[in-house]
Amino acid sequence: MALSPIALELGSSPWSPSSTLSTILSQTLSRILLWDLPKDAAAHGSALDRHLLLNLWIALGLLVIAHLVLFAGLLLRRRASAPGPRRAWLLEYLPLTLLALLFAALTVRAERLWAVARYTGADPAALQVEVTGVQFAWYFRYPGQDAAFGRTDPRHVAPGEGNPLGIDPSDPRGKDDLLSSQLVLPANREVDLRLNAQDVIHGFFVPELRLKQNAVPGQTIHVHFTPTTPGTYAILCSQLCGMGHYRMQANLRVLPPTEFASWLAAKEKAAAQ
């Protein structure tokens, strides 16, 4: 209750401890029970979620067990002598080995998923899209008909003239490149993103795709994934990149293949004239 004055003077809705407390409790509980993950919209998402939830439950379980052991140890009648060396096995080495095995198992599972996600590149048929992070916006570039990106050069960068990426006018491959401020992808087709940054490190983060990868200047990083569920999702910047970091966001629109094709066509027509 010492807090309510602060709340009031800061002009929030008047706050009564009891009511919010109950709402908070109920919310927190519900959140804990379903762990509050955004819905997942990528092929690798469900496996990742299962592994994540497994981990969270295990952690929660260990947390509870550990505290139960702690409290039990504190409450039970005092045994004169500390546990002897024989029970050392029971109390220490046995649980330690079990936990070691547990952690090992989790690691193996995790590394499997990681290998699938990252060890290999995308297959050649994948849709090529280039993502460029700039303070404080994301730009998405499609290669167009020729399936090749025009070369970029910082000296040509001119956001004013609609060339924020500095696509070199003298490069024919760049002529048909499509620039977009939102990432539009077809459902169920693998996507090969090449991440760049123009100025500082940015973080390409799509919660619904369970995907995060930093975009590092002077370096092109590839990530590949397959969006499954159509919908509009948030693209955030997850790496501190300056004062506009918090508003460096864009939308990801996953469309059914047909709609995507028409969107692309429209885009190309627009670019033509």
Place this chain on the structure above:
Amino acid sequence: MTPELNPEPSRATASDSVLRQPASWHRRYLFSTDHHVIGIQYLLLALVAVAIGTTLSLLMRLHLVWPDAVLPLHGPILPEDYLSLVTFHGTLMVFFVLTTAPQSGFGNLILPRQIGARHMAFPRLNAASFWISAVALATLLAATFAPSGGSISGWTAYPPLSAIASSGPGQALGMDLWLASIALFSVASTLSAINTIVTVLDCRCKGMSWERLPLTVWGWFTAALLSLIAFSVLLAALLLLFCDRHAGTSFFVPAGDLTNGVLHPAGNGSPLLWLHLFWFFGHPEVYIAILPGMGLTSMLLANFSRRRVYGYRVMILTTLLIGFLGILVWGHHMFVAGLNPFASTAFSISTMAIALPSTAKVLNWLALVWRSRPSYKTPLLFTLGFVSLFLTGGLTGPILAQPILDQYLHNTFFVIAHFHLIMAMAGVFGLFAATYYWFPILSGTRIRPGRLLSEPLGRLHFWGTLIGAYATFLPMHLTGLAGEPRHYAQLTAIPGQAGHLLAQTLPLQRHITYAAVFLALAQLPFFLNLLRSLRHGAIAPPNPWDATTLEWHPALQREPSAQASPSEETIVVYRAPCAYDSAPDQARFLPQWVSGTKAE
């Protein structure tokens, strides 16, 4: 607070001409070379830092919930202000609180005593390192007065953001001062690490063999070894960054980098190089922050449950293992930063491996208190809190250590929750335990006997802080899982889907903020307790906790009540610490310094 030293030189505490204190007060208190005074100076430094750091954290919390609240003197908090708040909060807390207080503060105050030495190996160097740290803190605070504000690139200062002055407000002079401050701090820490190492190697009293070293000393020693390695590397990295900023080099800034119209023409610079160098320092750093607390936990649990430390050798071994493995895991901060995926796997495995010694420690502690019915003095309460918070925060470590999961959790509030529980809160609980436990030594002077902190206030402080800590940082896991990234100056009024995603977390955010305010208020009993007990606290008996370690050796007490004056007693150690006779009457125990088999 500061010790009164014996007027007649022949009985001065220190046995070295360097340490013979002249009468002038500034030689005695300000530029003293006495480890006791320096320890207290460090603790005061940490208190200043923690007070500021806490205030900043509260401002952050308030701003996150009420973005358009107006500060009395400052006006509205702009996004860059928020980022400066985060940066200075993190920098103050990591460097000037959790590296300074446990390692340098209590290290100086207690370590020499616990090994039966009367002073550190290099007293003048010791004073020098303190004053360098003090200058470092001043420099850091000065950065906030830079024309365009303090730096905004976080405590990890990733380039190019930190390397290019035009990359944002506060990245010009503010960043330079930040660099200068941390460079000074690195030098100071390296020097005091050397001092600590040599003190432990060379100044142990007779009979203090390695197996008889208290685990606290092992903690300080290992942390010092880590500091020596880590801070040297950080210093090199800072030098390179400075050259990039002012000498036109390109160590971290790649060619063709275009920031705010400033083109970086040429060079092989790689931002990842900084990440490697920084985290090679950064991870050992976080263990530097916790190792002393781990040692203290073992010792206090044993002390208050009147038992031997369970598996003493194992504890020493795990301490060293954590120290060693701590050097090999830095890549787990870079899983999604552009690291080679195979390297990620390697670092992931080494990180999982380092979780094991920590787990062994936790199990050890659980076994130690198993059916021990300890006496619930405040130091013990905070130690138990340490155990609880450490394992709560620690359990999310292995989750983050799996690259595939980290690619979702990296740089979300899940990470914030992880390290606030295990570093911030567990570390601070260690500090509190130490303060309550060693306050008699802290407050004892030649003219005034040491005093105890008040138990009721202590209990109040403990419960408030424990509840506040969990109430503040547990919900952060949830907002993190919901996808809330770090370093977001604002969660409202953000367009697009992102706006919806972030808005969902607001109710929980509000709760976190209230809890944070509560947590900060819960510190008031502590400060009240400090001030009150300095003069009016109960007078402490020579060995208030019936401890076995040497810092309670009568010859090292500063009270007149001590039987022997420091000069007249050669300290000899006869056994490992924690030889608590587990007979029901708790009075009977054997301190390290008592010969024979039974004390009366």
Place this chain on the structure above:
Amino acid sequence: MPATIHPIDSERRARHVDDLDHGDHGNGRRPPTDKRTGGGGDNDNWSDRPRGARGPGEKLKRYRLGVFFALAGDLMFFVAIVSAFFVSQASGRFDAYNNFVNQWLPTTIPPVLWLNTALLILSSVTAEIARRKMFHTFDAMEEWFGLGRPTSRRAMPWLAATVALGVAFLAGQWLAWYQLSLQHVFFRSNPSSHFFFLITGVHGVHLILGVAALITALAGLHYAKQVEDRQILVDCSVWYWHSMGLFWIFLFLLLAFFQ
């Protein structure tokens, strides 16, 4: 309740023999050539003595330890820079034309560096001779008996020579920089030159500190009152000097052959 102490008699006696806390801070009344040090928690009876009185070797040992750990940290400092060297050397980028460019233009080191290296090695030799002189048993005894200062007298010229050679080395390094600048190779020129100037510069700063230490030692030979202190001053600055020489040899090989 606190257990009361029964100080062992041996300690009592030990204390009355020579207790540093009663004003004697010197070599523990033992010849400076005595190698036994005690301390460190081992149970030899030298540890019965109060701290600081465990034979002359003790203080020396402690300062050596200090210097060695400082050097260990310093080593990590250079290791970090050298690893950065290799990273930068290996890393290129894809330019606008999508071909891989690496701007690393190996800096051909000025020949004078060879001479400098020779000078530095030589200086380490003279330094070592000076150090040995300080510990020459017979002289040390004499000096300790108060019969003149033979060790200091004998070490002095060698120490001076070391300083001279050190200064010569630094001058040589400066010359190398000058020659490079004539070829328009500067700190900022290209990744390789970054490292050339950085490494030589950082090492140069370390050597300036080393020269300062040696000069302090020289002054110490005059002003330090006790044999032991004079020994410590020379010993520690010389060990520092050796390590800097060793570091340089590695750095030199790096710059000369691994560009």
